[in-house]
Amino acid sequence: MTRKPIIAGNWKMHNNCAQSKELIKGIREKVDGLDIAKLPEIVVAPVFTSLGAVNEEICHCGCGRIKLAAQNVYYEAKGAFTGEIAIDMLKDFEISYIIIGHSERRQYFGETDEMINKKAKVILDNGIIPIICCGETLEQREQGVTDAHIAKQISEALKGLSADEVKKSVIAYEPIWAIGTGKTCDSTEANRVIKHIRSVVEKEAGKEAADAIRILYGGSVKPETIVEQMAQSDIDGALVGGASLKADSFAEIVKGAMAK
Numbered sequence: 001m002t003r004k005p006i007i008a009g010n011w012k013m014h015n016n017c018a019q020s021k022e023l024i025k026g027i028r029e030k031v032d033g034l035d036i037a038k039l040p041e042i043v044v045a046p047v048f049t050s051l052g053a054v055n056e057e058i059c060h061c062g063c064g065r066i067k068l069a070a071q072n073v074y075y076e077a078k079g080a081f082t083g084e085i086a087i088d089m090l091k092d093f094e095i096s097y098i099i100i101g102h103s104e105r106r107q108y109f110g111e112t113d114e115m116i117n118k119k120a121k122v123i124l125d126n127g128i129i130p131i132i133c134c135g136e137t138l139e140q141r142e143q144g145v146t147d148a149h150i151a152k153q154i155s156e157a158l159k160g161l162s163a164d165e166v167k168k169s170v171i172a173y174e175p176i177w178a179i180g181t182g183k184t185c186d187s188t189e190a191n192r193v194i195k196h197i198r199s200v201v202e203k204e205a206g207k208e209a210a211d212a213i214r215i216l217y218g219g220s221v222k223p224e225t226i227v228e229q230m231a232q233s234d235i236d237g238a239l240v241g242g243a244s245l246k247a248d249s250f251a252e253i254v255k256g257a258m259a260k
């Protein structure tokens with residue numbers, strides 16, 4: 001089973017329009033000359049207000065080289081939901097992916113598994129691909145409940161989706177204790193958890209979907225860690241935070257994923 005790798009940059013709450021433009025131009029220059037046949041899918045997720053500016057820059061890049069993602073969406077179509085954004089509004093831009101259920105959204109904005117499931121459905125109904133995040137806290141890891149916690153997050157996120165929809169989706173395993181801390185999860189352990197996620201997907205949607213779904217690792221991914229991470233059997237790419245904010249380090253991570 002060959003799964004096309006993905007290197008996705010989650011810019012989180014960084015960069016206004018001008019800064020986003022500068023960053024995407026820098027990335028573009030560095031990836032434009034690379035062998036397209038070996039490139040992973042390159043995805044960038046700027047803040048909502050920079051989606052237009054980044055989309056314009058992406059269009060100048062070799063076709064399909066860089067894809068656009070949003071960091072969130074609300075599941076209602078429209079209405080009195082001050083501060084939220086609906087899928088139709090995101091469709092003004094050429095969005096390929098939407099990140100949902102990031103631990104920061106769960107922790108600071110009260111996002112629940114049920115909301116994440118509703119978001120996944122809306123995203124897929126609109127022909128966009130959700131990047132569904134999951135991951136355990138340090139406390140959960142120390143208590144030995146990592147696998148059970150992640151199984152619950154994934155089962156609930158995928159509830160009611162068809163096998164075909166699951167197959168198209170992307171999951172990101174991001175242990176919370178590894179996010180922004182510089183402490184990367186050991187690659188073999190990340191691979192073990194990702195295999196576990198695949199077994200949960202198999203239970204929910206069958207073997208074909210489990211074999212096809214792309215599962216990324218996230219949490220302090222750097223140019224120095226990516227080659228070993230990509231060498232693991234079940235890691236299909238990375239969701240990168242801090243190191244995606246500099247064109248140099250992000251491009252190095254992309255290059256590190258080219259061998260897979």
Ligand code: 13P
Nearest residue numbers: 010179180219220241242
């Ligand atoms: P860092 O790469 O900064 O640890 O962030 C990971 C992350 O949360 C990506 O979504």
